[in-house]
Amino acid sequence: MNQTPSVAVADGTRIAYRFDGDPSLPVLVLSNSIGTTLHMWDDEVPALSRRFRVLRYDTRGHGDSDVAPGAYSLDRLGRDVLELMDALDIQRAHFLGLSLGGFTGQWLGVHAPERIDRLILSNTAAYWGPAAPWAARIASVLQAPDMRETAELFLRNWFPADMLQANGPQVQRYRAMLLATDRHGLAGNYAAVRDGDLRRTLALIPNPTLVIAGQHDPVSTAADGERIAASVPGAKFKLLPGVHLANVEFHDDFLATVLDFLTV
Template sequence: MTQMQDQKIVKVNGVDIAYRFDGPKDGAVLLVANSLMASGSMWDGNVPALADRYRVLRYDKRGHGGSDISAGSCTIADLADDAIGLLDALGIQKAHFMGLSIGGMIGQQLGARFPDRILSLSLCNTASEMPPRSLWEERFEIARSQGIAGLVEGTIKRWFTAPFIERAPQEIEKVRQMILGTSVDGYMACGGAVRDMAQSTMLLKIKIPTLVLSGRNDPACTVDQGIVLHRLIERSKMVILEEAAHLSNIEQPEAFNHTVRQFIDSVADAL
């Protein structure tokens, strides 16, 4: 599955953005943002653990899944503006937020720049800086010369531990198809945003309740990078999931779902 099922389209900042809701119409909204080369279908194993109470709003960032790509490059700030624009277009004043990888980078922007719109932040398998630039230039060259297919196997090895790749071939195949559904232009625009990101000082502005979640075996956004977030975000909580690499929500869904649900509930119950 490369796109979310039952998705709808809305125009945000001149771009057609795909989204879908799950959960009660009167529930507090939980806005969910995906990793690079992923669509909202990456959360299929997590939404049921949240949608009994929360109105889960999944969306595909520009150039991914069912959303269009705008011409040229973009920044993490642009992607955060898209997230706020989506809330505006759907008439949502406030939402909890959960993002993984680039989704968590978008969340950092939201927490720092739009604190009146965000009830809580769950920043999963993410970082505030992503050096070195040379790493991204190598990946972009592969994308230009071989297409997204040239990046698939290396990406899967970063996203999951070897034991999971071996024991969960159906999940891996679903992820492979999701990656292949990403356009080269969308990958390079959003990947360029990650390459150029420098958000550590921005973290000092975040005052809303924040969960930092890292995978013990994540080579892409390491535990050490998670610790930076935790130290710079006032009163944040950090949880490390064992036996999980980058897409911890897929590799360790029960632990992930329990951790995130417990955190969001604690904020929601205190409101």
């Protein structure tokens, strides 16, 4: 039986969450990449929870959150965060999102900046390209016999070749998360990525913002990160010499960069 606490948001979908850290500390919300769960942050939480009350959640369609039917929207993903914060009586919080989580973070900075203190956008983009390839991905994942081919495609985009070849514990952990992802949840989130475009509104973000990018990231390129940083007034930019999962490949540098920014 699932014991993960959850909150029902406006459309009835239950969003699973977890707290770590002393309740008296400032809240830091962590938002996961597509194809993962709140456990993608397991290695970062021990250090972060010494300084913050860390709130992790499973993006709808992932982990222990409900798999709502149909296409999701970026607006709905952002409102999931706000309604989760409302239910937990959190007025303001820092926010760190990676990939899809960073896309959600951009939406929050544009549409609900009064709820966010400092904003960290890691390995993400404001626009992920034309709709047609995303429609093809949605059809492919829904028609595939299982998640194995999809999982391996993700891993090739997330990790450098030497890590993949070594097939160490981190690669195995992320493969397991991908294989456990519900295809309908993945397709629903693909639709949010397909339809979202924040390029013209990023300049509205007033929050202190840090953008982290990977030099060799094929998913959200270094140029994508540079464009976000150039669009958000006063944003800081950090380039790490890695691929997509900066928190895994350059764990120590990632943590140091995040903590330096949040504890100014």
